[in-house]
Amino acid sequence: MKPAAVYARFSTELQNEKSTEDQIALCRTYAARHQLNVVATFEDKARSGASVFGRDGLMQLMDAARQQRFTVVIVEALDRLSRDMEDLAGIHKRLSFQGIEIQAVHDGVADSILIGIRGLVGQMQREDGAKKVRRGMAGVIRDGRHAGGRAYGYRAVPGKPGELEVVETEAAIIRRIFAAYAAGRSPREIALDLNREDVPPPRGRRWNGSTINGNAKRAAGLIFNELYAGRIVWNKVRMVKDPDTGKRLSRPNPRDEWQSIEAPQLRVVEQSVWEQAHALKAEKSHLASHVKRRAAHLLSGLLRCGCCGSGMSVHDRDKTGKTRIRCSAVRESGSCSNRRIIYLRDVERLVLSGMAKELKDPRLIEIYVRKYNRERERLAGDAIAVRARLEAKRDRIEGERQRNINLVIKYVISENDAKQRIAELMEERLCVEAELAALEEAPVPVALHPATLDRYVQTVNTLAETIASHVGAEDDRGSLIDDFRALVHSVTVHPKGPGEGFEVEVKGKLAALVGGQLFPQAHHSSGSHVVAGEGLEPPTPGL
Numbered sequence: 140m141k142p143a144a145v146y147a148r149f150s151t152e153l154q155n156e157k158s159t160e161d162q163i164a165l166c167r168t169y170a171a172r173h174q175l176n177v178v179a180t181f182e183d184k185a186r187s188g189a190s191v192f193g194r195d196g197l198m199q200l201m202d203a204a205r206q207q208r209f210t211v212v213i214v215e216a217l218d219r220l221s222r223d224m225e226d227l228a229g230i231h232k233r234l235s236f237q238g239i240e241i242q243a244v245h246d247g248v249a250d251s252i253l254i255g256i257r258g259l260v261g262q263m264q265r266e267d268g269a270k271k272v273r274r275g276m277a278g279v280i281r282d283g284r285h286a287g288g289r290a291y292g293y294r295a296v297p298g299k300p301g302e303l304e305v306v307e308t309e310a311a312i313i314r315r316i317f318a319a320y321a322a323g324r325s326p327r328e329i330a331l332d333l334n335r336e337d338v339p340p341p342r343g344r345r346w347n348g349s350t351i352n353g354n355a356k357r358a359a360g361l362i363f364n365e366l367y368a369g370r371i372v373w374n375k376v377r378m379v380k381d382p383d384t385g386k387r388l389s390r391p392n393p394r395d396e397w398q399s400i401e402a403p404q405l406r407v408v409e410q411s412v413w414e415q416a417h418a419l420k421a422e423k424s425h426l427a428s429h430v431k432r433r434a435a436h437l438l439s440g441l442l443r444c445g446c447c448g449s450g451m452s453v454h455d456r457d458k459t460g461k462t463r464i465r466c467s468a469v470r471e472s473g474s475c476s477n478r479r480i481i482y483l484r485d486v487e488r489l490v491l492s493g494m495a496k497e498l499k500d501p502r503l504i505e506i507y508v509r510k511y512n513r514e515r516e517r518l519a520g521d522a523i524a525v526r527a528r529l530e531a532k533r534d535r536i537e538g539e540r541q542r543n544i545n546l547v548i549k550y551v552i553s554e555n556d557a558k559q560r561i562a563e564l565m566e567e568r569l570c571v572e573a574e575l576a577a578l579e580e581a582p583v584p585v586a587l588h589p590a591t592l593d594r595y596v597q598t599v600n601t602l603a604e605t606i607a608s609h610v611g612a613e614d615d616r617g618s619l620i621d622d623f624r625a626l627v628h629s630v631t632v633h634p635k636g637p638g639e640g641f642e643v644e645v646k647g648k649l650a651a652l653v654g655g656q657l658f659p660q661a662h663h664s665s666g667s668h669v670v671a672g673e674g675l676e677p678p679t680p681g682l
Contacts, residue, residue, distance in 0.1 A: 143175040143211040146200050148183040148219045159184055166213040169244045178209055188222035189265060191230075192385020201230075204237050212241050217249060217257040222265045224258035225382075273374075280373045280398050290366050291341035292407055303366075303405060310407040312338060313367055316351055317408050320362060321415040326351035355420070357391045362420060365399070368413045369406030372399040436462070437487050438630055444468065445633030445644070446477040454480055479634040481641060489643055490630055526578055533571045540564040 147162035159182040170177050181203075183196040191197055197220070203209065212234060214220055220241070221227040231254045234241060241249040246257065276286040284301025285293075292309040296302040312333070319329050326348035333346045340346045353360010358375050365372045374397050376389040442451035442464065449468040456462055462483040468475040540561055547557045631644040 140174050140176040141211050142178045142209040143170055143213050144179045144181065144200060144203065144209040145170070145177055145213050146181045146196065146219060147215065148186060148188065148194070148196070150187055151185055162215045162219065165215055165244055169242075170213055173242075175211055175213065175242075177213070179203060188218060188220075188261070190223065190380055190382075190385035191221065191226050197230075201233065204234055204239050207237065210239055212239060213244070214241070215244050217241070217243050217246060217254070218261040218264075221258070222261035224255075224262050227258040227261070228254055276373065277398060280371060280400055283371070283400055283402060285366075285371055285402075286373050290364060291361065292367065293405065305405065305407060313361065313407050314412075316361055317367070317412050317416050320351070321412055321419060323419070326362075357389070362416060366402070366405055367408040368410065369401060369403045370399050371402045371405070372397055374398050436483065438483070438490070441627060441630045442486070443629055443631040444475060444477050445631050445642070447475040448631075449475060451632060453483070477634055479641070481632065481634075486630070486632060486641075486643060490627075490645055493643070493645065522578065526575065529571055529575050529578075533568055533575070536564050536568045536571065540568065 145163050145166040147159040147166070149158035149162075163180055163182070167177055169175075181196040181200040183194045186194045186196075200212065204212070217227065220230050231241060231249060231251070241254075243249060246253060249257075279286040279301045282301070285303050286301060289295070290303070292306055292313050293303040294306050296304050316329055316333075319332075320326070329351055330346035330348050333340070338346070340350060342350075349360065351361050353363045355363065358365070358372070361367075374392055376391055378387050379390055380387050440450075443449070444451055444466040447466065447468050449466055451464045452467045452470070454463045454465040454470075463480050464483050464486070465480045466475045466477045469478060543552075543557045543561050543564070546552045547554050628646040631646075633642040633644065635641055
């Protein structure tokens with residue numbers, strides 16, 4: 140009697156656990172009838188036939204085949220081995236190479252023709268089944284029911300498939316998230332607050348920024364979940380199986396394939412808040428990634444070491460939780476001599492108090508504008524000189540070209556002799572004209588109107604009030620960060636001697652006043668009065 144192995148499989152957990160037992164019993168009866176000796180049985184329970192991955196029983200069968208433990212594999216039907224044409228053909232090819240025959244109870248001995256036919260039929264049945272499932276889910280949506288998985292803020296109504304009801308405790312968290320996001324707080328900050336308060340997340344153990352922020356293309360995440368606005372949306376993604384790993388992956392569907400229906404009973408977020416949050420989301424989507432990220436603290440990315448010019452970063456927190464900073468070059472390479480560790484809040488207080496005093500002084504504004512105008516006048520003079528040189532060169536070339544044309548007209552030289560030179564001169568003139576066209580207009584000096592200066596001082600007063608109301612806050616400082624960073628270009632920290640504190644050099648943007656990229660600078664010393672410097676950073680080219 141030939142040694143044989145039996146393989147059985149059923150697809151989902153919804154099927155009867157005894158399905159494999161029934162298949163094995165049927166195969167044993169077949170083996171006895173055909174005088175085959177069953178020496179091993181292999182089975183996979185609740186495993187799809189769409190892939191060979193994750194099917195331990197099948198892998199054990201193939202390992203035993205390589206060990207030549209049997210010469211026949213018995214299955215109830217060929218689709219038990221696989222419902223994929225490629226996989227079924229591959230199994231048949233490998234078993235045939237080992238000299239092992241496949242026999243199906245309902246089909247007989249498998250050859251290449253039968254493998255091809257059954258592989259095609261099995262795959263078509265599987266794909267047809269998936270289409271029918273999707274058709275049924277589309278019908279659920281048309282009935283106003285939910286066809287997806289569980290959504291945070293809702294639970295299934297017992298005995299009513301597809302119907303949801305609001306979980307009020309989770310709905311309150313959703314409303315809080317939308318209100319905070321619409322107010323300008325970042326997803327990471329919101330997640331940090333929720334984790335600090337031990338609010339249970341939708342999945343896992345902790346909230347993440349991505350849980351809230353989601354993915355715009357897939358419309359995933361809390362911010363994009365239209366259930367919260369009272370709309371059921373289905374068919375946003377489709378599931379496909381990676382042929383190399385067997386894992387199911389989601390792929391976004393085109394928006395014109397999405398299906399939706401109004402479900403006002405499921406709304407948990409007011410329409411005005413929903414629209415405000417999505418308007419902010421759309422506005423941020425056009426920004427570069429480094430602009431979208433909100434600064435971790437007031438001076439993030441602005442701090443510079445006064446000794447080496449490198450950036451300064453967070454070093455640690457003391458026992459009370461206060462943040463301390465130091466030169467990044469010391470940590471990365473040890474190449475800087477500045478070993479001082481400074482409290483970040485001390486630097487912030489010095490910068491904020493100094494900026495509030497300095498920016499309100501009209502005399503300093505006039506100094507900045509005067510220096511700025513001198514620089515613009517210098518650039519204007521250079522631009523005029525360049526333009527004059529190019530115009531003279533253009534006129535000289537055009538004059539020579541006209542003289543050659545006149546010589547041809549007067550028959551002094553032949554047209555063939557002058558043709559090449561005239562073409563060269565024409566090309567040179569076009570190049571010069573292109574250079575002239577590329578020149579920017581000469582910068583025009585700025586004249587300060589008294590009303591402009593008054594408005595500027597009023598703006599700084601508003602900033603000063605914001606500083607006064609937020610400077611003591613430990614966590615969120617609202618609009619202060621955005622307002623402040625719009626005025627400041629960099630903050631350089633200069634350490635003094637031991638026990639003598641430090642100085643900060645603030646370079647600010649005065650573009651709002653003069654319409655250009657001007658960086659006035661001022662020095663502020665810890666423990667002393669504010670000293671306004673008259674230095675001026677070079678304007679960027681093109682002013």
